[in-house]
Amino acid sequence: MSLSTTKTAAPPKSAPHEHDSSKAARSNLGLVRPDHTTGWKDWLTTVDHKKIGAMYAIFSLAFLIVGGVEALAIRAQLAFAENNLVSAETYNQLFTMHGTTMVFLAVMPLSSAFFNFLVPLQIGARDVAFPRLNAFSLWTFVAGAIVINLSWIFQAANAFGWFTPIDGRTDIVPSAGWFGYAPLTGDQYSGIGTDFWIFGLQVLGIASVAASLNFIVTIINFRAPGLKMMRLPVFIWMTLITSFLIIFAFPPITVALGELMFDRVFGANFFRVDQGGQPILWQHLFWVFGHPEVYILILPAMGIVSEILPVFSRKPLFGYSLIVFSGAVIGFLGFAVWSHHMFTTGLGKVATAAFSLLTMAIAVPTGVKIFNWIGTLWGGRIKFSVPMVFSLGFIWMFMMGGFSGIMHSAAPADAQQQDSYFVVAHFHYVLIGGSILSLLAGIYFWLPKMVGKMWYGKLGYWVSATVVVGLNVTFFPMHFLGMIGMPRRTHTYLEGTGWQPMNLVCTVGAFILAVGIFLFLWDLIRTIRKGPPAGDDPWDGRTLEWTIPSPPPSYNFARTPIVHSRDPLWAHKHGKASLRIGSVEPDPHGIHMPSQSWFPLLASAGFFVLGLSMALKQAGVPFCGYIAIAGLGITVLGIYLWALEGPGGFHVHPEETNS
Amino acid sequence: MSHAHDTTAPLEHVPTGLDNKKLMMWLFLASDCMFFGTLITTHLVYRKIYENVGVDPIHIFDIELTTASSFILLMSSLFMALAVSAIHKGSIKSFRWNLVGVIIFGSLFLAGQVYEFNHFVTHAGLTISSGTFGSTFYVMTGTHGVHVALGLLWLVSWLCYSFSPRFNAHQHAIDIETAGLYWHFVDIVWIVIFTAVYLIEYV
Amino acid sequence: MSHSADPSMDREFLLAEQKKYFTFMNLAFLMTALTGIELVIIFLPFPGSILIFGSLVFLSLIKFIGVIFWFMHLIYDGKLLTLIFLFGMVLASGTSTALLFIFNSDRVDQTLPFYEEGIIAHEAGPGGH
Ligand code: HEM
Ligand SMILES: [Cu+2]
Numbered sequence: 003m004s005l006s007t008t009k010t011a012a013p014p015k016s017a018p019h020e021h022d023s024s025k026a027a028r029s030n031l032g033l034v035r036p037d038h039t040t041g042w043k044d045w046l047t048t049v050d051h052k053k054i055g056a057m058y059a060i061f062s063l064a065f066l067i068v069g070g071v072e073a074l075a076i077r078a079q080l081a082f083a084e085n086n087l088v089s090a091e092t093y094n095q096l097f098t099m100h101g102t103t104m105v106f107l108a109v110m111p112l113s114s115a116f117f118n119f120l121v122p123l124q125i126g127a128r129d130v131a132f133p134r135l136n137a138f139s140l141w142t143f144v145a146g147a148i149v150i151n152l153s154w155i156f157q158a159a160n161a162f163g164w165f166t167p168i169d170g171r172t173d174i175v176p177s178a179g180w181f182g183y184a185p186l187t188g189d190q191y192s193g194i195g196t197d198f199w200i201f202g203l204q205v206l207g208i209a210s211v212a213a214s215l216n217f218i219v220t221i222i223n224f225r226a227p228g229l230k231m232m233r234l235p236v237f238i239w240m241t242l243i244t245s246f247l248i249i250f251a252f253p254p255i256t257v258a259l260g261e262l263m264f265d266r267v268f269g270a271n272f273f274r275v276d277q278g279g280q281p282i283l284w285q286h287l288f289w290v291f292g293h294p295e296v297y298i299l300i301l302p303a304m305g306i307v308s309e310i311l312p313v314f315s316r317k318p319l320f321g322y323s324l325i326v327f328s329g330a331v332i333g334f335l336g337f338a339v340w341s342h343h344m345f346t347t348g349l350g351k352v353a354t355a356a357f358s359l360l361t362m363a364i365a366v367p368t369g370v371k372i373f374n375w376i377g378t379l380w381g382g383r384i385k386f387s388v389p390m391v392f393s394l395g396f397i398w399m400f401m402m403g404g405f406s407g408i409m410h411s412a413a414p415a416d417a418q419q420q421d422s423y424f425v426v427a428h429f430h431y432v433l434i435g436g437s438i439l440s441l442l443a444g445i446y447f448w449l450p451k452m453v454g455k456m457w458y459g460k461l462g463y464w465v466s467a468t469v470v471v472g473l474n475v476t477f478f479p480m481h482f483l484g485m486i487g488m489p490r491r492t493h494t495y496l497e498g499t500g501w502q503p504m505n506l507v508c509t510v511g512a513f514i515l516a517v518g519i520f521l522f523l524w525d526l527i528r529t530i531r532k533g534p535p536a537g538d539d540p541w542d543g544r545t546l547e548w549t550i551p552s553p554p555p556s557y558n559f560a561r562t563p564i565v566h567s568r569d570p571l572w573a574h575k576h577g578k579a580s581l582r583i584g585s586v587e588p589d590p591h592g593i594h595m596p597s598q599s600w601f602p603l604l605a606s607a608g609f610f611v612l613g614l615s616m617a618l619k620q621a622g623v624p625f626c627g628y629i630a631i632a633g634l635g636i637t638v639l640g641i642y643l644w645a646l647e648g649p650g651g652f653h654v655h656p657e658e659t660n661s
Numbered sequence: 662m663s664h665a666h667d668t669t670a671p672l673e674h675v676p677t678g679l680d681n682k683k684l685m686m687w688l689f690l691a692s693d694c695m696f697f698g699t700l701i702t703t704h705l706v707y708r709k710i711y712e713n714v715g716v717d718p719i720h721i722f723d724i725e726l727t728t729a730s731s732f733i734l735l736m737s738s739l740f741m742a743l744a745v746s747a748i749h750k751g752s753i754k755s756f757r758w759n760l761v762g763v764i765i766f767g768s769l770f771l772a773g774q775v776y777e778f779n780h781f782v783t784h785a786g787l788t789i790s791s792g793t794f795g796s797t798f799y800v801m802t803g804t805h806g807v808h809v810a811l812g813l814l815w816l817v818s819w820l821c822y823s824f825s826p827r828f829n830a831h832q833h834a835i836d837i838e839t840a841g842l843y844w845h846f847v848d849i850v851w852i853v854i855f856t857a858v859y860l861i862e863y864v
Numbered sequence: 865m866s867h868s869a870d871p872s873m874d875r876e877f878l879l880a881e882q883k884k885y886f887t888f889m890n891l892a893f894l895m896t897a898l899t900g901i902e903l904v905i906i907f908l909p910f911p912g913s914i915l916i917f918g919s920l921v922f923l924s925l926i927k928f929i930g931v932i933f934w935f936m937h938l939i940y941d942g943k944l945l946t947l948i949f950l951f952g953m954v955l956a957s958g959t960s961t962a963l964l965f966i967f968n969s970d971r972v973d974q975t976l977p978f979y980e981e982g983i984i985a986h987e988a989g990p991g992g993h
Contacts, residue, residue, distance in 0.1 A: 030827065131681045131685070132681070132685070211692065213687055213693075215685050215688050216685075218685075218688055219681050219684050219688070222676075222677055222679070222684065222944075223676065223677055223679065223684065224682055225676050227676075229676075249688060249689075249691070249692035250691070250692060250695050250952065250955055252692075253692055253693065253694075253695035253696035253698075253699060254695060254696075254699045254959075256696065256699055257696060257699040257703070258699070259801065260800070261703065261796075264789065264796065264800055265796075268789055269789060269790040270789045270790065270795075270796035270799075270800065271790060271792060271793050271796045272703070272796050272797070272800075277790075277792055277793065278707070278711060278792050278793045279793055279796075280706070280707070280711065280967075283706060283967075286963055286966070287699060287703075290699075290959060290963075323699075337955060337958075337959065338958075338962075339719070349966055350969030351968045352964065352969065353965070353969065445922065555864075563691065572756065634718045640819075645818075648827075658961070677942060677944060678942065679941075679942045679944060679945065681942075683945070684944075684945070684948075687948050687949055688948055690949060690952070691949050691951060691952025691953070692952060693952075693957060694949075694952040694953050694955070694956040695952060695956045695959070697870040697956075698956030698957065698959060698960050699956075701960070702959070702960040702963050702964065705960075705964060706963065706964065706967045709964075710964070710967045710968055711967075724903065724906070725903070728899060728900075729901070731899050732896060732899055735892065735895055735896060735899065735927075736892070738892075738931060738935055739888060739889075739891075739935075741935070742884075742888045742934075742935040743885065743888060746881050746884055746885060746888070749876075749881065749912050750878060750881050758905075791909075794989075808903045809985040810993055814866075826902045838937075840957060843929050845932070845935045845936045848931055848935075849927075849928050849931045851971070852924050852927045852928050852931070853904075853924060853928070855924070856920050856921065856923075858901070860902055860906055860920050861917070861920070863906035864905070864906065864913045864916050864917045
């Protein structure tokens with residue numbers, strides 16, 4: 003496969019150590035370790051952060067397409083008044099799955115792909131702190147993603163009459179919105195779609211938290227000598243802050259989903275109004291998670307842009323410490339503004355005022371960052387490469403989304419905007435204009451490092467132009483649609499509302515955007531297949547990842563670098579001699595590589611079985627309760643085997659093989 | 662020590678001097694604060710603000726039993742601290758005996774909880790479907806019980822493993838300490854639940 | 865294999881562990897006593913429930929701190945660990961307090977005729993459904 007970023011290290015010539023052998027060693031359990039394998043076996047058992055990152059990227063791009071198709075179906079339905087292209091029920095399923103897919107299965111894992119690929123490379127480490135845990139996070143994410151999306155298969159089976167839930171309800175795909183407001187998700191009002199949603203998200207949460215714990219430990223403990231915290235690339239800082247947001251924001255949603263599960267599966271009353279349950283509690287718990295979640299989506303994007311702008315302005319990032327600090331403030335304040343999603347629920351005067359003010363306050367560090375990025379451009383020798391064009395697009399488009407955000411922060415104004423298309427416009431500007439543009443910029447910037455091939459031709463510029471135009475044509479009119487009263491999540495609208503022309507414009511824009519994404523995928527594939535060799539440092543980069551070959555060898559750094567400044571490679575190339583990157587004397591044993599393993603995959607497979615059978619149990623499929631327990635058993639078994647096989651490992655000798 | 666580097670692979674020097682596993686456990690515990698915080702808040706919101714419970718907890722709670730449970734968990738925490746100390750000193754025997762103490766007290770706590778749940782269901786008719794109180798009470802204390810049970814599983818596994826020829830006090834002390842951190846955390850969650858869920862009813 | 869003869873285990877280390885042993889014991893006794901006091905406090909015939917509530921919170925706080933700093937070694941360990949854990953604690957307590965506050969003002973005026981003793985009148989039935 004051409005995306006194979008690393009080749010299994012060549013067998014070492016001398017064998018100073020018992021495990022130094024190109025033949026796979028046996029684990030403590032006596033089983034053969036899947037080291038030195040190739041093909042699909044290698045991909046399934048890999049613990050290499052670069053391959054795991056590549057797989058995150060592949061899966062998330064696939065789900066980006068799935069979510070995109072859902073979006074196009076939504077827009078096609080709304081193109082004309084009183085349209086009935088899809089039924090109202092299907093429409094609900096489409097927007098629910100679109101939101102869930104884009105947030106949890108496209109943007110988050112694409113950010114995760116960057117975390118995986120870049121964190122060890124930018125901090126000069128061999129791998130993440132816990133390589134097998136990292137593989138577990140990847141496969142658990144895949145398990146959760148498949149659980150949620152399998153609901154489409156069961157829905158199709160239902161349409162053919164092959165599968166009917168015991169209660170006869172046919173909403174098998176989740177349909178209660180990406181925020182799943184109670185009591186709509188109660189068992190009185192929705193069928194097993196909600197169960198697919200609950201169990202899928204629960205599994206995804208485990209994956210995200212496990213990955214984040216891993217990244218925090220890696221960033222804190224695995225930095226190369228001399229790479230002090232205040233010398234870290236901003237992307238690493240934003241990864242660190244995002245990871246903290248994830249470990250603190252996911253527990254509330256885990257609890258909320260758990261409570262909902264108890265309501266639906268075991269007859270509890272958390273959100274049952276007739277038994278004293280308070281649906282408003284769901285909203286609070288969801289947004290305690292939900293607002294930090296939107297920063298989880300944007301902070302990595304800000305990190306990526308902060309890496310790209312200095313490279314193509316050929317000057318250091320303006321106000322490094324301010325950018326880092328405001329990132330941390332955004333992360334912290336992100337936990338104190340959740341109720342701005344609930345202004346119209348009647349929070350009481352004090353709470354409304356407080357959340358209003360805090361929301362306005364959070365725009366300050368956001369603005370600080372924007373000024374810093376502009377400051378970085380100011381006076382620079384700007385090179386309009388494709389990543390740079392995307393980054394500039396990011397600044398502008400993200401700012402537009404920020405403006406409408408600030409408009410939301412005034413509670414009385416928000417009372418007019420809440421649940422209207424104005425909000426839809428806001429979050430698509432920050433999510434597409436913000437997260438997606440920056441992630442695309444990141445792909446254009448780092449793909450040459452990842453696969454060793456360089457982009458060629460002008461297609462990249464066409465992609466950026468099409469995406470930005472499509473985005474604006476789609477979402478700019480939505481501000482007005484919202485202002486003249488079009489509600490969100492509406493299946494269709496009447497002839498005389500006056501919403502028809504702008505909706506048609508939006509739909510046309512959505513298809514332009516889709517063309518842009520299609521061109522992007524084309525550019526990506528042709529570059530991976532036929533791009534010219536990229537070389538180590540195609541962009542005149544500033545950070546450590548550009549000091550090693552593209553694609554990076556499995557062990558990353560033949561010698562651990564010693565860093566003397568921020569932007570170490572820039573200082574190395576253009577700075578004083580004292581700032582050159584040094585290197586640690588290599589260990590005579592060679593570089594220790596962790597062994598590959600089947601067991602992370604096994605443990606994740608258990609979660610897949612558990613999630614799917616719990617959802618099907620709710621449909622009345624026999625024995626599913628037992629299968630769910632068996633799934634849990636598989637996970638426990640996987641963890642035990644993983645613990646008992648021992649860490650293993652072998653050594654590679656890059657300097658010998660190179661010379 | 663020719664095989665030192667195939668264990669935890671201390672390739673990279675550690676800038677903070679903190680062990681990776683220990684650091685990760687603390688991060689997880691910080692995250693778990695949010696987890697139990699949310700559960701306890703749910704309970705308090707329904708119990709103390711909406712108050713529509715249907716049953717009066719004072720009539721069904723057996724505060725002496727719960728106090729005994731708290732004491733039991735506290736003792737298990739003490740044994741855990743001693744077990745960690747023992748393994749750091751390298752005395753495996755003392756480590757084992759202390760760990761057995763943790764496991765006995767932990768199991769006693771769980772037994773107490775099973776008895777309590779059983780009593781509430783059969784004698785007081787309090788089920789998970791009894792208003793919001795039944796739901797929040799069982800789900801919250803049950804989740805804590807599951808944490809205890811997982812901790813027991815973990816510690817029993819280490820007890821068994823300590824008889825394996827691969828077990829090495831020096832090398833595994835950090836793993837035991839990490840498991841111990843988890844165990845103590847379960848104890849402090851109970852300290853909070855004991856006050857915020859049980860004692861508060863009597864004020 | 866026993867490592868008691870490990871040369872790296874010097875006397876100082878063993879003495880420190882010995883001291884820890886006494887610390888742990890004393891702490892356990894103290895916390896047992898505090899748990900006993902908690903039990904007694906709630907049966908005191910005091911009208912001042914705020915006072916009792918306050919002392920309960922105070923007592924559990926002491927126990928909490930005892931466990932995290934001594935049993936969990938925070939006092940002997942890197943400051944970063946304390947910082948991380950306390951950050952989680954502060955975030956959790958802050959969120960919890962804010963939620964309780966918001967819900968407190970969210971409660972519908974229960975003096976309305978719609979309510980009978982805090983229970984929605986027409987729906988108050990026996991528990992369960
Ligand atoms: C200047 C910074 C921002 C401010 C002041 C802000 C403010 C707000 C407010 C008040 C709402 C609630 C609107 C309503 O429902 O009536 C909202 C919704 C939303 N915001 Fe932002 N926002 C900001 C940045 C962001 C960013 C960076 C993202 C994500 C990348 C984001 C994503 C969202 C999403 C997804 C929603 C809608 C959630 C839903 O109802 O489904 N926002 N924003
Ligand atoms: Cu928000």
